[in-house]
């Protein structure tokens with residue numbers, strides 16, 4: 001079995017070069033797309049991600065503002081910042097970096113972002129629109145996975161997709177996007193008994209759990225397509241996914257690596273959503 005590695009960074013470069021065209025035509029109309037990221041506290045992983053987002057935005061010509069707030073910021077202060085951004089016509093996308101500190105209610109905060117500027121696709125309006133197949137901001141990671149599967153021409157209709165993980169950010173929405181493309185979808189999660197009885201049945205296996213190398217060769221059908229959404233920083237500084245990658249080579253038909261797999265696609269779809277927001281708002 002020959003294994004194709006689905007490189008997100010390659011697809012990301014391709015999509016970003018198309019986005020550059022969109023930015024050029026927006027600029028001709030006098031619109032400079034702008035993304036504002038709010039980060040609270042000093043979680044090192046969050047800081048890394050925010051740095052990656054800012055750099056990627058500026059590289060293709062999206063203005064990027066980062067509002068850094070101290071860890072003791074109150075929920076009300078955060079809501080005030082969000083309200084200011086909702087009213088600010090120079091900002092098209094607002095992203096609240098997660099996770100938030102424990103004293104802040106995530107739901108109230110995400111609900112406060114204007115759905116028109118919700119480039120993360122986390123507002124209930126956008127979640128609802130996705131679930132009934134309407135146009136919406138799609139959450140960046142699952143949206144990026146769909147683009148990756150399309151780019152590598154992986155057929156989805158009628159395939160049995162097994163999603164491991166049921167987060168609002170990845171697991172649930174990727175299942176819905178695949179359902180919208182006529183896949184048969186099974187969700188597994190932390191309370192699923194005998195997980196590998198399900199994973200072994202997958203034509204396409206999406207793993208979004210956050211446990212380093214949870215999924216081994218014995219858990220995956222020969223010739224399956226594997227998408228690894230994990231991103232665990234080991235103490236050695238290495239980043240690994242939820243799938244034991246090396247064992248899968250020669251066993252599966254397609255697989256995403258970590259790093260350079262889903263991560264760069266997430267960032268790319270954030271840029272794409274920001275440009276969409278700028279187009280719709282201007």
Ligand SMILES: Nc1nc(=O)c2c([nH]1)NC[C@@H]1CN(c3ccc(C(=O)N[C@@H](CCC(=O)O)C(=O)O)cc3)C=[N+]21
Pocket residue numbers: 048049052095096097098099120140231239258259260261262263264266267
């Ligand atoms: N409001 C919000 N929106 C998010 O989209 C969001 C978030 N909060 N909180 C955290 C997660 C995580 N996330 C990643 C983005 C890029 C990489 C990425 O590009 N990773 C590189 C490796 C990173 C490295 O090498 O340091 C790669 O996979 O090649 C990973 C993870 C976005 N998230």
